[in-house]
Amino acid sequence: MGTRSPSQIAMRRIQSELADWLLDDRRPEGCQLESFEPLMSWVVVIEGPDAAPGMPKLYNGERFRLRVNFSDRYPLDPPEVYFIPPSPVHPHIYSNGHICLDILYDGDNGGWSPALTLGKVAISLRSMLASNTELKRPPGDQEYCARTCGRSPKQTRWEFEDDTV
Amino acid sequence: MDASDNDDFSNDVQSDDDLGYYTESEEGKQDQGVSEAIWYVIDANEISAVQEKALQDVMGIMGCSRSIARTLLMHFRWSTETLFGVLAERDKDELYKLASVTSRSTEIPSCSGSQAEVACGCCFCDVPREETSDMGCGHVFCNDCWSQHCKVQIKDGRSRKLPCMGVKCGAACDEETVRQLISDDQEILARFDRSLLESYVEDNAMVRWCPSVPHCGRAIRVEGEVHCEPECSCGLRFCFACGEEAHSPCTCEMWKQWKEKCHDDSETKNWMTANTKPCPKCGKPVEKNGGCNLVMCTCRQAFCWLCGAATGTSHTWTEISGHSCGRYKDEADRRIDEAQRNVKRYMHYYTRWEAHMKSSKAEAETRTSTQEKIAALEDNTSLLKDYSWLSQAQEQLFHARRVLGYSYVYAFYMFGNAMFREEITPDQNAINQNLFEDQQQQLEAEVERLSGLVEMGPERIGKVEDQLRLQVINSTININKRLVNLYELIENDLLGSLQFSVGYIAPYGGKSTLRPDRATPTLTTPALPASKAQDEDLVDLTGLPSSEPALGRFQGREGLRSGDAAKRPRRSGSLD
Numbered sequence: 088m089g090t091r092s093p094s095q096i097a098m099r100r101i102q103s104e105l106a107d108w109l110l111d112d113r114r115p116e117g118c119q120l121e122s123f124e125p126l127m128s129w130v131v132v133i134e135g136p137d138a139a140p141g142m143p144k145l146y147n148g149e150r151f152r153l154r155v156n157f158s159d160r161y162p163l164d165p166p167e168v169y170f171i172p173p174s175p176v177h178p179h180i181y182s183n184g185h186i187c188l189d190i191l192y193d194g195d196n197g198g199w200s201p202a203l204t205l206g207k208v209a210i211s212l213r214s215m216l217a218s219n220t221e222l223k224r225p226p227g228d229q230e231y232c233a234r235t236c237g238r239s240p241k242q243t244r245w246e247f248e249d250d251t252v
Numbered sequence: 253m254d255a256s257d258n259d260d261f262s263n264d265v266q267s268d269d270d271l272g273y274y275t276e277s278e279e280g281k282q283d284q285g286v287s288e289a290i291w292y293v294i295d296a297n298e299i300s301a302v303q304e305k306a307l308q309d310v311m312g313i314m315g316c317s318r319s320i321a322r323t324l325l326m327h328f329r330w331s332t333e334t335l336f337g338v339l340a341e342r343d344k345d346e347l348y349k350l351a352s353v354t355s356r357s358t359e360i361p362s363c364s365g366s367q368a369e370v371a372c373g374c375c376f377c378d379v380p381r382e383e384t385s386d387m388g389c390g391h392v393f394c395n396d397c398w399s400q401h402c403k404v405q406i407k408d409g410r411s412r413k414l415p416c417m418g419v420k421c422g423a424a425c426d427e428e429t430v431r432q433l434i435s436d437d438q439e440i441l442a443r444f445d446r447s448l449l450e451s452y453v454e455d456n457a458m459v460r461w462c463p464s465v466p467h468c469g470r471a472i473r474v475e476g477e478v479h480c481e482p483e484c485s486c487g488l489r490f491c492f493a494c495g496e497e498a499h500s501p502c503t504c505e506m507w508k509q510w511k512e513k514c515h516d517d518s519e520t521k522n523w524m525t526a527n528t529k530p531c532p533k534c535g536k537p538v539e540k541n542g543g544c545n546l547v548m549c550t551c552r553q554a555f556c557w558l559c560g561a562a563t564g565t566s567h568t569w570t571e572i573s574g575h576s577c578g579r580y581k582d583e584a585d586r587r588i589d590e591a592q593r594n595v596k597r598y599m600h601y602y603t604r605w606e607a608h609m610k611s612s613k614a615e616a617e618t619r620t621s622t623q624e625k626i627a628a629l630e631d632n633t634s635l636l637k638d639y640s641w642l643s644q645a646q647e648q649l650f651h652a653r654r655v656l657g658y659s660y661v662y663a664f665y666m667f668g669n670a671m672f673r674e675e676i677t678p679d680q681n682a683i684n685q686n687l688f689e690d691q692q693q694q695l696e697a698e699v700e701r702l703s704g705l706v707e708m709g710p711e712r713i714g715k716v717e718d719q720l721r722l723q724v725i726n727s728t729i730n731i732n733k734r735l736v737n738l739y740e741l742i743e744n745d746l747l748g749s750l751q752f753s754v755g756y757i758a759p760y761g762g763k764s765t766l767r768p769d770r771a772t773p774t775l776t777t778p779a780l781p782a783s784k785a786q787d788e789d790l791v792d793l794t795g796l797p798s799s800e801p802a803l804g805r806f807q808g809r810e811g812l813r814s815g816d817a818a819k820r821p822r823r824s825g826s827l828d
Contacts, residue, residue: 096375096400103376162374163397163404190419195410200419201401202373202391207419 097161101126104204115209121152129155130171131209136217146216151175153212154184155205165191165199167239168208176222179215183232185240187225188215189247192240196247291482291492294459296469303452306330314344319427320353322448326412327351330456352413355389355423372397374417385433387425391418399433406440411447412455463495464488481758491758500758501742502658506665514602526591531555532562546572601664608657611703612650618707619646641721645706645728652699652731655760659692659738666746675750684746691741695734702727735760 107113108120117134131153135146151174156167168191170184179187189198190211225231235243294302309332310321327350328335339347348354369378374397386392393401397417402425405414413424427448434440453459453471458478462470468486481498483489490497494504502510528537531549538549545557546567554565559577566573623646626639665671667685676684705724739760747755 096397100374100376160404163401194408198420200421201393201397201417202419 094159097157097159098126100162101157104206107204107206115206115213117213118206118209127157129157129205131155131205133209133213133216135175136213139217142217143220145219145222146175149175153209162201162203165193165197165203165241166205166208167241169240175216176224177216177219178221178223178225181225181228181231183235185231185235185243186212187245187247188212189245192245196245198247290476291472291474291480293462293482293485294453294471294473295485299452299471300449302473303449306332306452310335314339317426317428319424320348322427322451323353323413323424324348324351326451326455330452330459352415352422352424353388355391355416355418355421370394374401385429387416387423387429389416389418389421389423391416391421393417395433398429399436402430402434402444403437403440406434406444406447409447411444412451460492460495462486462488463490479756479758493756493758498654498758499658499661500760501655501739502662502665503747503755503757505755506661506671507658509665509671510661513598520595523591523595529555529557529560532560544568544572597668598664601660605657605660608653608660612653612657615646615650615653615703615706619643619650622646622706641725641728642706645702645724648728648731649699649702649706652695652702652735655735655738656692656696656699662742663688663692672750672753675752687741688738688746691734691738695731695738698727698730698734702731 105120105123105126108123114120117136119132121130121132123129133151133153135149135151137147138144152171154167154169154171158164158166169186170180172182172184174180174182174184181187188211189196190203190208191197191199193199306325307318307321310316310325311318313336314321314324316324324335324347325332328338338350342350345354368381370381370384370392371378372384372394373391374393377394379394379396383396384392384394385398401417402414405411414430415421416423416425430444431441434444453461456473458475459471459473462468462472462484464484464486468484468488470484470486472482472484472492474480474482474492479491479493481489481491481500491499491504491507494508496504496507496511499507524537528539529547530536531538531551531553532555533553534549534551536549536551538547538555540547540557544567546554546563546565547557548554548565553562555562556572556575556577561575561577563572563575623643626642630639663685666688667681672681702724705720705727708720743757743759747757
């Protein structure tokens with residue numbers, strides 16, 4: 088055991104996921120792959136989901152670009168995922184694109200699992216947008232963005248409380 | 253001791269709402285004559301044996317593997333009582349889910365692929381079934397991925413409750429399986445095993461590492477009351493509740509604030525903010541030394557003391573020409589007075605605290621030198637002479653000095669107007685302070701007297717010895733009595749009367765209960781009632797068996813607050 092280096096695992100995983108993203112019927116609904124060059128850094132376009140019946144139309148027709156950086160330790164390490172500003176206005180998304188979603192982070196309170204894929208992450212993000220009811224930034228948005236300027240969201244200590252949105 | 257319990261008004265009042273507990277623990281105390289705080293020293297090489305015993309207990313009763321027993325115990329902070337208590341109330345499945353022994357995810361783990369091959373959900377490879385593992389929760393991944401995952405988790409300091417890779421599973425991996433998966437890396441394996449071992453100390457509410465620097469490797473386990481001051485075999489005495497140096501009769505909160513205060517000298521800062529203003533030109537703090545509101549910085553910039561704005565220099569007593577920012581008086585003056593009062597108050601308590609701490613250090617040194625002298629004397633003289641009265645006096649003196657020192661820190665917070673402002677009226681506070689200071693003064697006078705006597709002790713030995721001996725013994729007993737009284741006042745009347753805040757301190761007499769004896773718990777001998785000590789003022793301490801520790805008789809305070817102790821919430825595992 089231990090015959091393959093982590094980066095080999097990572098390459099194999101990423102290529103396998105890429106193959107899915109390149110097929111129309113295998114990639115998640117409302118998502119396209121804009122760029123996968125270099126292979127460790129992708130840009131995914133997420134279309135604003137249609138609002139559920141009776142819900143306000145918040146993101147209909149909008150398109151958001153998502154930066155995804157894989158590390159050598161992927162999938163043991165979660166990918167670094169954030170919106171390329173302008174990011175969707177949402178109570179769990181900061182204006183610099185950082186996203187407060189447990190499955191994007193590991194550690195004691197993170198929810199990342201190596202069995203997750205980027206496809207599943209994208210679906211989670213779309214449903215996060217779809218279930219939102221209010222165009223609002225998280226509290227302390229400006230301050231957070233000033234503080235984390237230029238840093239990876241993976242270095243933030245997140246607290247995940249709200250399971251509804 | 254029982255007599256003083258009954259006399260104690262505030263104690264009775266407090267336990268009214270909890271009579272059942274009170275009676276119960278009272279009985280228990282009488283039966284066994286044991287104090288609330290019992291503690292053991294655990295040597296570095298004993299930790300695994302002690303841990304093993306707890307694991308065996310749980311394995312025996314639950315009929316589970318060592319790995320599950322460990323996960324359960326970690327969740328319940330190594331309290332088997334809490335664990336079994338929860339087991340009695342809930343069923344085993346629920347308990348397992350609670351402690352992340354089993355998966356929290358609702359999805360049913362599925363293994364795709366043919367019988368012989370399994371698609372690993374991590375690397376997406378098809379691998380032969382025999383090269384895959386699961387951790388008891390049903391999530392199957394290939395051994396390579398498991399191995400990498402475990403190593404990453406262990407390196408990141410998550411050896412304990414190492415989580416399964418399944419989505420939202422959270423179950424702890426089986427430790428034997430983990431060992432096999434990482435068996436090719438001895439360093440990681442050693443790290444994993446060490447972390448599991450240390451969990452017994454670090455995740456355990458009733459065990460603490462000895463805080464010695466450099467670390468002596470030992471840990472202390474207490475039973476019952478966590479407010480005590482155990483002494484490690486390495487000689488360090490510390491507060492078990494907060495892990496800081498022994499600070500009774502100060503509460504942990506008082507000690508924490510005092511340390512911060514001494515450290516950052518916040519009084520100076522307070523004074524600066526109240527008494528100085530920055531010059532609008534050069535920014536230096538400027539103090540107003542009287543006169544009108546026009547102040548002049550050393551940089552020759554004039555400014556208004558009230559609003560801090562730059563002004564011209566011409567002025568009268570009441571106004572600065574061409575400048576008006578409202579009339580001045582009261583507020584600023586009051587603030588200045590308050591800050592100056594606070595600084596003075598702080599300095600008063602600080603100097604006394606420091607002086608006693610220094611004396612206590614010096615006395616520890618004379619104690620060593622006297623003991624050498626005594627040893628030499630006892631060897632030389634043909635007559636059988638016993639000088640234990642002298643060493644006992646020194647022991648008592650050393651202890652009393654420390655108590656005195658910390659009593660000033662205690663007084664600073666107890667009678668200051670910040671910590672208990674909402675609970676104690678100014679009038680009551682003044683009465684309390686008088687009571688306390690009376691006793692503190694008496695104790696202090698006696699301590700200084702004994703200190704003088706003991707200092708001349710070694711020189712006088714063999715000369716006017718008998719007279720000195722009596723004086724020293726008398727004084728030693730006096731100090732003990734006064735200490736007992738002081739603690740009674742602090743614990744029962746002052747801290748005990750608080751309704752909302754909690755003030756628990758380690759009881760008096762901690763020093764004497766220590767024996768680096770690990771086979772049996774450190775028990776306190778039944779305490780000497782304070783009244784009895786009074787009657788036998790001149791009791792001859794030398795009559796004690798020589799095997800008795802020096803302070804064996806001065807344990808009057810142990811267990812006095814047993815009624816309150818029973819009401820304290822146990823800090824063991826919680827069910828959230």
